[in-house]
Amino acid sequence: xxxxxxxxxxxxxxxxxxxxxxxxxxxxxxxxxxxxxxxxxxxxxxxxxxxxxxxxxxxxxxxxxxxxxxxxxxxxxxxxxxxxxxxxxxxxxxxxxxxxxxxxxxxxxxxxxxxxxxxxxxxxxxxxxxxxxxxxxxxxxxxxxxxxxxxxxxxxxxxxxxxxxxxxxxxxxxxxxxxxxxxxxxxxxxxxxxxxxxxxxxxxxxxxxxxxxxxxxxxxxxxxxxxxxxxxxxxxxxxxxxxxxxxxxxxxxxxxxxxxxxxxxxxxxxxxxxxxxxxxxxxxxxxxxxxxxxxxxxxxxxxxxxxxxxxxxxxxxxxxxxxxxxxxxxxxxxxxxxxxxxxxxxxxxxxxxxxxxxxxxxxxxxxxxxxxxxxxxxxxxxxxxxxxxxxxxxxxxxxxxxxxxxxxxxxxxxxxxxxxxxxxxxxxxxxxxxxxxxxxxxxxxxxxxxxxxxxxxxxxxxxxxxxxxxxxxxxxxxxxxxxxxxxxxxxxxxxxxxxxxxxxxxxxxxxxxxxxxxxxxxxxxxxxxxxxxxxxxxxxxxxxxxxxxxxxxxxxxxxxxxxxxxxxxxxxxxxxxxxxxxxxxxxxxxxxxxxxxxxxxxxxxxxxxxxxxxxxxxxxxxxxxxxxxxxxxxxxxxxxxxxxxxxxxxxxxxxxxxxxxxxxxxxxxxxxxxxxxxxxxxxxxxxxxxxxxxxxxxxxxxxxxxxxxxxxxxxxxxxxxxxxxxxxxxxxxxxxxxxxxxxxxxxxxxxxxxxxxxxxxxxxxxxxxxxxxxxxxxxxxxxxxxxxxxxxxxxxxxxxxxxxxxxxxxxxxxxxxxxxxxxxxxxxxxxxxxxxxxxxxxxxxxxxxxxxxxxxxxxxxxxxxxxxxxxxxxxxxxxxxxxxxxxxxxxxxxxxxxxxxxxxxxxxxxxxxxxxxxxxxxxxxxxxxxxxxxxxxxxxxxxxxxxxxxxxxxxxxxxxxxxxxxxxxxxxxxxx
Numbered sequence: 001x002x003x004x005x006x007x008x009x010x011x012x013x014x015x016x017x018x019x020x021x022x023x024x025x026x027x028x029x030x031x032x033x034x035x036x037x038x039x040x041x042x043x044x045x046x047x048x049x050x051x052x053x054x055x056x057x058x059x060x061x062x063x064x065x066x067x068x069x070x071x072x073x074x075x076x077x078x079x080x081x082x083x084x085x086x087x088x089x090x091x092x093x094x095x096x097x098x099x100x101x102x103x104x105x106x107x108x109x110x111x112x113x114x115x116x117x118x119x120x121x122x123x124x125x126x127x128x129x130x131x132x133x134x135x136x137x138x139x140x141x142x143x144x145x146x147x148x149x150x151x152x153x154x155x156x157x158x159x160x161x162x163x164x165x166x167x168x169x170x171x172x173x174x175x176x177x178x179x180x181x182x183x184x185x186x187x188x189x190x191x192x193x194x195x196x197x198x199x200x201x202x203x204x205x206x207x208x209x210x211x212x213x214x215x216x217x218x219x220x221x222x223x224x225x226x227x228x229x230x231x232x233x234x235x236x237x238x239x240x241x242x243x244x245x246x247x248x249x250x251x252x253x254x255x256x257x258x259x260x261x262x263x264x265x266x267x268x269x270x271x272x273x274x275x276x277x278x279x280x281x282x283x284x285x286x287x288x289x290x291x292x293x294x295x296x297x298x299x300x301x302x303x304x305x306x307x308x309x310x311x312x313x314x315x316x317x318x319x320x321x322x323x324x325x326x327x328x329x330x331x332x333x334x335x336x337x338x339x340x341x342x343x344x345x346x347x348x349x350x351x352x353x354x355x356x357x358x359x360x361x362x363x364x365x366x367x368x369x370x371x372x373x374x375x376x377x378x379x380x381x382x383x384x385x386x387x388x389x390x391x392x393x394x395x396x397x398x399x400x401x402x403x404x405x406x407x408x409x410x411x412x413x414x415x416x417x418x419x420x421x422x423x424x425x426x427x428x429x430x431x432x433x434x435x436x437x438x439x440x441x442x443x444x445x446x447x448x449x450x451x452x453x454x455x456x457x458x459x460x461x462x463x464x465x466x467x468x469x470x471x472x473x474x475x476x477x478x479x480x481x482x483x484x485x486x487x488x489x490x491x492x493x494x495x496x497x498x499x500x501x502x503x504x505x506x507x508x509x510x511x512x513x514x515x516x517x518x519x520x521x522x523x524x525x526x527x528x529x530x531x532x533x534x535x536x537x538x539x540x541x542x543x544x545x546x547x548x549x550x551x552x553x554x555x556x557x558x559x560x561x562x563x564x565x566x567x568x569x570x571x572x573x574x575x576x577x578x579x580x581x582x583x584x585x586x587x588x589x590x591x592x593x594x595x596x597x598x599x600x601x602x603x604x605x606x607x608x609x610x611x612x613x614x615x616x617x618x619x620x621x622x623x624x625x626x627x628x629x630x631x632x633x634x635x636x637x638x639x640x641x642x643x644x645x646x647x648x649x650x651x652x653x654x655x656x657x658x659x660x661x662x663x664x665x666x667x668x669x670x671x672x673x674x675x676x677x678x679x680x681x682x683x684x685x686x687x688x689x690x691x692x693x694x695x696x697x698x699x700x701x702x703x704x705x706x707x708x709x710x711x712x713x714x715x716x717x718x719x720x721x722x723x724x725x726x727x728x729x730x731x732x733x734x735x736x737x738x739x740x741x742x743x744x745x746x747x748x749x750x751x752x753x754x755x756x757x758x759x760x761x762x763x764x765x766x767x768x769x770x771x772x773x774x775x776x777x778x779x780x781x782x783x784x785x786x787x788x789x790x791x792x793x794x795x796x797x798x799x800x801x802x803x804x805x806x807x808x809x810x811x812x813x814x815x816x817x818x819x820x821x822x823x824x825x826x827x828x829x830x831x832x833x834x835x836x837x838x839x840x841x842x843x844x845x846x847x848x849x850x851x852x853x854x855x856x857x858x859x860x861x862x863x864x865x866x867x868x869x870x871x872x873x874x875x876x877x878x879x880x881x882x883x884x885x886x887x888x889x890x891x892x893x894x895x896x897x898x899x900x901x902x903x904x905x906x907x908x909x910x911x912x913x914x915x916x917x918x919x920x921x922x923x924x925x926x927x928x929x930x931x932x933x934x935x936x937x938x939x940x941x942x943x944x945x946x947x948x949x950x951x952x953x954x955x956x957x958x959x960x961x962x963x964x965x966x967x968x969x970x971x972x973x974x975x976x
Contacts (some may be wrong), residue, residue: 064093159217179191425454497540588725789885
């Protein structure tokens with residue numbers, strides 16, 4: 001039934017095996033253990049209770065519980081209404097669907113008959129429940145299968161909010177997906193029969209609704225969440241050979257999202273991320289089976305709105321499960337970032353988009369996220385009962401991973417995540433092989449009759465090798481056409497640094513590998529062939545898209561997390577130690593850092609231990625650090641010149657490294673000259689300081705060197721002369737022990753250039769010397785005084801100050817003596833006394849258009865909202881400098897309240913919040929059977945025998961969260 005075939009496709013799970021020494025094997029083996037020991041009866045318990053069958057076991061728990069004792073398996077028409085219904089655990093059954101998928105993946109990947117038998121046992125149990133439900137005659141179609149009644153689906157059709165119902169089609173999707181995985185991965189005929197019957201039930205429910213009603217249903221927050229129902233129904237159409245299910249899949253089309261994605265119109269702000277990500281995967285499935293290009297365009301267009309502009313360093317997305325504004329990462333850091341479910345679905349989407357486009361960028365994202373978020377989401381422990389995975393993998397300072405998650409949505413996707421690491425390592429196309437991920441693995445390439453062994457030591461290696469051997473007549477075998485040429489494509493990691501080389505059987509290939517692209521080689525591959533790619537590693541700082549000073553540190557593919565109990569941001573000198581390629585120079589090579597990480601499990605930087613994001617540890621960590629350099633330095637070598645703060649809060653080094661990297665020394669020095677000239681004109685660089693900066697830049701060769709980084713250095717093979725325009729050079733050369741003797745007549749010019757720089761060769765007793773003669777820009781020797789506005793506290797990740805900020809002014813007469821430098825520039829140390837001025841420098845300050853006032857000491861800004869800070873400086877000659885900057889201040893949390901409506905046997909609760917400064921971001925609540933999450937609509941709680949405690953709190957857009965409030969719902973016995 002496929003209309004459009006992907007350009008490349010994955011191999012069967014059993015054809016690829018991740019090596020036991022791989023970093024991924026730990027999580028895989030831990031989940032295989034859970035798959036083998038966890039009883040199927042526990043997973044079936046909620047279904048059996050709903051069908052009136054003996055349960056035989058306790059359910060998994062948490063969201064996956066039996067429900068309220070008084071809840072009945074109501075049909076679509078006999079639900080008593082929220083005023084009288086008592087319900088709980090309304091997502092139950094979803095976790096079992098994930099577990100069935102996990103078992104099917106494990107059975108296929110391990111070729112394990114015992115696991116396959118467990119799949120059959122599970123499927124048979126679901127078939128028994130489906131038959132029992134059909135026998136009641138209570139439901140609209142005999143294909144109905146759920147662990148609760150059909151009433152949630154009928155209430156959704158009347159737009160019931162989240163709280164009364166909980167995403168019924170989401171649960172339906174997980175069950176159907178598990179059944180289809182059982183069919184496709186283990187060949188279960190019964191699983192297909194059960195899923196097909198469910199498909200007919202879904203078609204019957206939705207085909208009778210007008211399209212406008214369906215659109216409104218799917219737009220409901222969480223209540224209308226349907227997971228990947230469109231994906232599953234498209235797959236079912238093929239598996240069952242019933243085109244009808246393609247029409248059923250289209251019932252889940254969300255027109256607004258399709259139109260926006262295809263038109264590349266951004267509509268994602270404040271949408272629930274994981275409510276919509278799975279349907280994008282479904283759109284690609286629908287494209288494959290219908291040929292309607294709109295589906296693929298929508299999925300690709302929406303992807304580009306998420307990656308990279310809404311993704312954190314480890315690949316996760318969303319705050320409190322919602323997307324923030326476009327191109328906003330630093331500004332959307334809260335305390336509940338990066339739901340692991342969302343990364344699970346982004347990875348599935350990435351591999352499908354790659355299959356249709358062959359664009360390496362999708363695999364760049366896949367590698368980053370599967371290593372750092374997904375592998376890092378699995379705690380490094382073994383459990384008989386819990387997946388031990390994260391719900392949120394937060395990114396704020398001093399965060400902790402939220403492990404465990406039995407029965408939750410991320411507990412469910414976490415069951416699957418770690419048993420399919422092999423599914424994207426290799427893809428196959430009509431003309432050959434795609435090696436996508438540098439994971440240690442072995443491939444049985446049946447079409448070529450070859451066994452391909454990939455070794456890299458990933459993520460701790462610096463080379464990738466593919467070795468080819470005869471496959472032989474085994475289960476995956478098959479003879480290849482003799483002598484047929486095939487193309488092998490190997491992705492060059494985007495993080496690869498330094499000298500890259502591709503060799504075949506030890507010899508050069510003549511191919512220049514480019515990071516972030518595939519290299520390809522076409523030949524008749526034979527046993528004994530070896531393709532080797534060298535991919536050196538460097539340490540680099542990757543800035544957030546909306547804040548260049550907030551950076552994540554990577555060692556090759558590995559995101560490094562700073563271990564620290566602090567819950568406020570950590571500052572590191574980063575820009576002053578960058579190389580031309582953007583990598584960080586620490587006195588240790590990438591190879592040495594990798595060795596330390598492999599040996600110690602951490603690497604040390606500036607006295608702080610950093611662990612790999614994929615560690616599975618329980619430590620408190622910082623995913624981002626703040627770039628802060630007090631001194632202008634190049635490659636870690638200081639110039640002695642302060643890196644003064646400019647009017648926008650940035651510095652010389654911030655602007656210099658804004659491009660991230662430089663192709664060569666020439667481009668680097670050109671930018672140094674341009675930025676230094678601007679900073680000089682602003683009065684923040686003295687003329688002697690400018691000379692020191694130019695000299696330091698010209699002495700820097702842009703590369704990392706092993707060994708300690710010196711505080712000051714002058715290389716024997718290079719000299720830098722920073723001089724006045726047109727100055728004679730001969731005396732300077734002589735003073736440095738240099739001569740033009742033995743060189744070309746024009747090698748050493750007689751005078752410095754009128755502007756810019758000259759590069760030429762000279763000689764010394766030690767040998768040849770490269771000379772840079774750099775002419776200082778012409779000026780009158782003095783610039784007006786300057787004033788810098790410094791904020792002594794760091795803002796919250798939102799960019800707002802959530803504590804009253806302290807403003808300090810610094811006046812600079814950089815060509816005179818009146819430079820206000822009390823302590824190292826930019827250290828953040830609060831001055832306790834008045835600022836003293838020299839040579840008549842006078843400083844003035846005003847806030848938000850108020851009166852100008854003499855500045856004598858740091859000022860605390862108590863006013864709330866966006867404030868305009870202006871500063872002036874006057875020198876004794878009457879010259880004036882001025883600057884200004886805006887800051888946003890919100891130091892008070894919002895105030896929330898609850899209103900309660902008595903419905904008889906239940907209550908309806910509505911939460912409200914007010915914030916007059918930055919505005920309300922969200923309200924969160926939790927109670928018995930729920931988690932601390934974001935909720936947007938009224939919700940219903942049944943009155944139990946005893947009291948129930950609901951806790952809630954609001955958070956504003958600045959990041960202030962009010963203390964939790966408590967609402968007690970009395971029990972029927974009158975207790976409180």
